[in-house]
Amino acid sequence: MTxxxxxxxxxxxxxxxxxxxxxxxxxxxxxxxxxxxxxKWLETSxxxxxxxxxxxxxxxxxxxxxxxxxxxxxxxxxxxxxRDELCVMIxxxxxxxPNTLPLYPFTSVGVGGVVVNKKGEVLLMREKRGSYLGWxxxxxxxxxxxxxxxxxxxxxxxxxxxxxxxxxVITFRHITQSLYEKSCDLYFLxxxxxxxxxxxxxxxxxxxxxxxxxxxxxxxxxxxxxxEIHHFHMIILDRLDKLLQSGRNGCYQExxxxxxxxxxxxxxxYFVD
Amino acid sequence: MTxxxxxxxxxxxxxxxxxxxxxxxxxxxxxxxxxxxxxKWLETSxxxxxxxxxxxxxxxxxxxxxxxxxxxxxxxxxxxxxRDELCVMIxxxxxxxPNTLPLYPFTSVGVGGVVVNKKGEVLLMREKRGSYLGWxxxxxxxxxxxxxxxxxxxxxxxxxxxxxxxxxVITFRHITQSLYEKSCDLYFLxxxxxxxxxxxxxxxxxxxxxxxxxxxxxxxxxxxxxxEIHHFHMIILDRLDKLLQSGRNGCYQExxxxxxxxxxxxxxxYFVD
Numbered sequence: 210m211t212x213x214x215x216x217x218x219x220x221x222x223x224x225x226x227x228x229x230x231x232x233x234x235x236x237x238x239x240x241x242x243x244x245x246x247x248x249k250w251l252e253t254s255x256x257x258x259x260x261x262x263x264x265x266x267x268x269x270x271x272x273x274x275x276x277x278x279x280x281x282x283x284x285x286x287x288x289x290x291x292r293d294e295l296c297v298m299i300x301x302x303x304x305x306x307p308n309t310l311p312l313y314p315f316t317s318v319g320v321g322g323v324v325v326n327k328k329g330e331v332l333l334m335r336e337k338r339g340s341y342l343g344w345x346x347x348x349x350x351x352x353x354x355x356x357x358x359x360x361x362x363x364x365x366x367x368x369x370x371x372x373x374x375x376x377x378v379i380t381f382r383h384i385t386q387s388l389y390e391k392s393c394d395l396y397f398l399x400x401x402x403x404x405x406x407x408x409x410x411x412x413x414x415x416x417x418x419x420x421x422x423x424x425x426x427x428x429x430x431x432x433x434x435x436x437e438i439h440h441f442h443m444i445i446l447d448r449l450d451k452l453l454q455s456g457r458n459g460c461y462q463e464x465x466x467x468x469x470x471x472x473x474x475x476x477x478x479y480f481v482d
Numbered sequence: 483m484t485x486x487x488x489x490x491x492x493x494x495x496x497x498x499x500x501x502x503x504x505x506x507x508x509x510x511x512x513x514x515x516x517x518x519x520x521x522k523w524l525e526t527s528x529x530x531x532x533x534x535x536x537x538x539x540x541x542x543x544x545x546x547x548x549x550x551x552x553x554x555x556x557x558x559x560x561x562x563x564x565r566d567e568l569c570v571m572i573x574x575x576x577x578x579x580p581n582t583l584p585l586y587p588f589t590s591v592g593v594g595g596v597v598v599n600k601k602g603e604v605l606l607m608r609e610k611r612g613s614y615l616g617w618x619x620x621x622x623x624x625x626x627x628x629x630x631x632x633x634x635x636x637x638x639x640x641x642x643x644x645x646x647x648x649x650x651v652i653t654f655r656h657i658t659q660s661l662y663e664k665s666c667d668l669y670f671l672x673x674x675x676x677x678x679x680x681x682x683x684x685x686x687x688x689x690x691x692x693x694x695x696x697x698x699x700x701x702x703x704x705x706x707x708x709x710e711i712h713h714f715h716m717i718i719l720d721r722l723d724k725l726l727q728s729g730r731n732g733c734y735q736e737x738x739x740x741x742x743x744x745x746x747x748x749x750x751x752y753f754v755d
Contacts, residue, residue, distance in 0.1 A: 222611045275555040278569075282548040291564035292586040296551075309689065313565040315626050316589040318666065338495045353588050353666065354658045383750040385627045393591065393626065395668065416582065441740060448753060460733060460754045467714060477656040480721060481733045481754050 213253040224265040224310075225258055229274035247280055255284065259302050265310045270296045289313050319396040320361040321348035323449055324373045326423060327406050331446070333429070333438070334368055334413075334421035344438040346398070346445070347371075347421070356477055358462055361399045369421045370412025373401040377459035378479060380448050398445050400452070400459070458482035486526040497538040497583075498531055502547035520553055528557065532575050538583045543569045562586050592669040593634040594621035596722055597646045599696060600679050604719070606702070606711070607641055607686075607694035617711040619671070619718070620644075620694070629750055631735055634672045642694045643685025646674040650732035651752060653721050671718050673725070673732070731755035 216235040217225040236250060258266060268286060270277045272294035286298040290313040301308040323346050324332040333344045347368040351360035358375035365373050377400050384394040403409050411421045424432070429446070432438040452459045458480075465476045489508040490498040509523060531539060541559060543550045545567035559571040563586040574581040596619050597605040606617045620641040624633035631648035638646050650673050657667040676682050684694045697705070702719070705711040725732045731753075738749045 221613055272555050272560065275552045278551045279548045282545050287545060287566050288564035288569050290586075291561035291569055292588070293560050296561050296564060296569065307689075311590075311623055312625065313563075314590045314666075315565070315587050316591050316668070317584075317587045318589050318668070340494055350584055351666075352585065356658055357656060378754070380754065381752045383630060383752070384747065385629055385750075386747065393624075395589070395591070416580075439740075444751070452754065467712075474657065474659065477658075478717070479654045479656070481651070481653065481725065 213250050214257045215250050215254045217254070217258075219263075220267075222265070223263055224267060225263050226267040226269065227254075228269045229271045229277050230269075233274060244276060244280060247277065248284075251280060251284055255300075255302070263302055264306070265308075266300045266302065268298045268300075270298065272296075316393045316395055318351040318357070318360070319348060319394060320351055320357055320364060321346040321396060321398045321445075322361045322365040322373060322401045323379060323398055323445060324365060324371060324401040324403065325449075326403050326409055328423075328425075330423035330425050331429060332365070332369055332371060332373075332411075332421070333424050333432075335419040337417055337419045341439065342419070343436075344424075344432055345442065348396075356462075357397050357399070358477075361397070361401065365401065368414050368418050370414075371409060372404040374404050375462070376400040376402065377452075377461040379445060379452060379459065400449055486523050487530045488523050488527045490527070490531075492536075493540075495538070496536055497540060498536050499540040499542065500527075501542045502544045502550050503542075506547060517549065517553060520550065521557075524553060524557055528573075528575070536575055537579070538581075539573045539575065541571045541573075543571065545569075589666040589668055591624040591630070591633070592621060592667060593624055593630055593637060594619040594669060594671045594718075595634045595638040595646060595674045596652060596671055596718060597638060597644060597674040597676065598722075599676050599682055601696075601698075603696035603698050604702060605638070605642055605644060605646075605684075605694070606697050606705075608692040610690055610692045614712065615692070616709075617697075617705055618715065621669075629735075630670050630672070631750075634670070634674065638674065641687050641691050643687075644682060645677040647677050648735070649673040649675060650725075650734045652718060652725060652732065673722055 215227050216231050217227045219225055267289070268277070268281055278296060278298065281298045286300045289297040289299040291297065299310055301310060322332070332347060334347045335342060335344055347365045348361060349364040351357065357378070361375060362373060365371055379398045379400050381398065382396040409423065413421050429438065433440065433443050460479050460481050463478050463480060465478055466473050467476050488500050488505050490500045492498055540562065541550070541554055551569060551571065554571045557573070559573045562570040562572040564570065572583055574583060595605070605620060607620045608617055609615060620638045621634060622637040624630065630651070634648060635646060638644055652671045652673050654671065655669045682696065686694050702711065706713065706716050733752050733754050736751050736753060738751055739746050740749050
C-alpha cells in the first residue's frame with residue numbers, strides 16, 4: 210500500500226472494492242473531505258490499481274457521502290446498481306482486455322396466487338391503480354430475501370385478507386422487456402388453498418384493492434367473454450386443471466441447506482414431478 | 483403547469499417522472515444550469531407536486547447531468563436503481579400515507595446447461611476465477627432482454643465452444659441471499675443436447691474457462707467422491723434421470739404473443755408437463 214491510496218479490499222476476480230463509509234473513517238480521519246482532496250486520492254488510487262494489474266473497481270457510495278458520485282463519473286465510472294441509500298459505481302481498468310464485470314440485477318420477481326376453495330371457486334381481485342384494471346389473481350412483487358412461497362402468502366393476505374397455503378408453482382412467465390427500461394420480469398403462478406375453509410371472508414386492502422371476490426368457474430368464463438379478465442388467466446386455470454387431473458406434484462419447492470466453503474446457506478429448489 | 487416547475491410526465495399510479503435529459507433541454511434552454519438554479523427549480527417543483535397531491539417522484543439522472551444526484555439527495559431523494567449511465571432517484575411525497583413505491587430490481591437470473599451427448603457423457607467445466615473452482619455445468623448470467631433458452635445456449639457456446647439445443651428446465655434454484663447485499667439469485671438448470679453429435683470438440687474460452695471436458699457418469703461419481711464437484715450437481719443429474727425415464731416434457735418453454743392494451747408483447751410461458 211502506498212500513501213494517498215484509498216482503503217480497499219480485493220476480491221477473487223482480481224477486482225477491488227472501495228466503500229465510502231470506510232474511506233471516510235480511514236482515509237480522511239473523520240473530517241468531511243473536500244472535492245479537491247477526494248479527486249487527488251482517487252486519481253492516485255486508480256494509478257496504483259492499474260500498476261498492480263487489478264481489473265475492476267467497485268466504489269460503494271453511501272448517501273451520506275453523495276458528493277463522491279460526480280467525482281467518480283468524471284473519472285470514468287458508470288453505475289452498476291443502486292438502492293435506498295447505496296449507489297455502486299464501477300470502472301474497468303485494463304485497456305487491453307474486454308470488460309467482464311457482471312451486469313446490474315434487472316429482474317423483478319412477481320408472484321400470483323391461484324387460490325381455490327373447496328367449492329372450486331377462485332379468488333379474484335381488481336387493483337385500484339395500474340395499467341391493467343380488469344380481474345386478476347391477487348399477487349405482487351417479492352421483497353428482497355423473500356421466498357416465493359412466503360411472498361405469495363403475504364400478497365394474497367394483504368390484498369384480500371385470505372390466509373392461504375402454498376401448494377406448488379403451476380407455471381411461470383418470463384417477460385424480457387418489462388416495468389423499467391432494460392428490465393425483466395419473472396412471474397410465478399402458485400396454486401394455493403385456504404388455510405381455514407370455514408373462514409374465507411374477504412377483507413379488501415383499502416389502499417390497493419378496488420374489489421375482490423370468490424368466483425365460480427362459470428362466472429370466470431362470463432368475465433372472459435365480456436373482456437373483464439385477460440385471457441392469460443384462462444390459460445393458467447387450464448394448466449391448473451390439467452395438473453390436478455394428473456395427480457402429479459407439479460413444480461414444488463424444497464428447502465435445502467447447502468455448504469459452500471465454510472458457510473451454510475438455505476436454498477429453495479423447485480423440482481418438477 | 484406553473485413557472486419554474488421541472489418538466490414532468492404523470493403515471494397511472496399518481497406519480498411523476500422527471501428526466502434530466504428532458505429537463506436540460508426544456509427547462510434550462512440547453513445551457514448547463516448551476517447548482518443554485520437547479521435547487522430552486524427542484525424546491526418549487528416539489529411544492530407544486532405536493533399541492534397537486536402526487537404520490538411519488540421518479541427522477542432519472544443521466545451520467546451527463548450527474549450533479550443532480552447530490553442535490554436530490556439533499557432534498558430527501560434516495561436511490562431506486564442505477565445501471566450504466568442512468569441513475570434513478572425517488573421521493574415519496576405524502577406525509578400521511580405509507581410509501582408504496584415498488585422496490586428496485588434485485589434478482590439475477592442465472593442459467594446452467596446440462597448438456598448430455600449421445601454417449602451419455604455430460605459437459606463439465608471449471609472456472610478460472612470465482613468462489614467455486616470445482617467442476618460444474620457451464621453457464622452464467624442472462625443479459626437484459628435475453629430469454630432463458632438463449633442465455634444458456636450463449637453461455638455454453640462461450641465457455642466450451644459447444645453448440646447445444648435447449649430442451650427444457652430440469653429444476654430451478656432460488657437463493658434469497660446472493661451475490662450482492664439484499665440481492666437474490668434464480669438459477670435455471672436446462673437440459674440440452676449437442677446440435678451436431680458428430681462435432682462435439684471442446685474449445686475453451688481463454689478468458690473464463692480453466693478446463694472443460696465430456697465426463698461419463700462413472701467419472702462424475704468419482705469426482706463427487708473425491709470432492710471435486712459439489713453435491714448440488716449430483717442432485718440435478720438425478721432429477722434429469724428421473725425426468726427422462728418418465729418420458730414427460732418436464733418444464734418447457736412456449737412463446738406467446740399477448741395483447742395488453744394497444745401493444746403486443748412476447749412472453750415466455752414455462753409449462754410443467
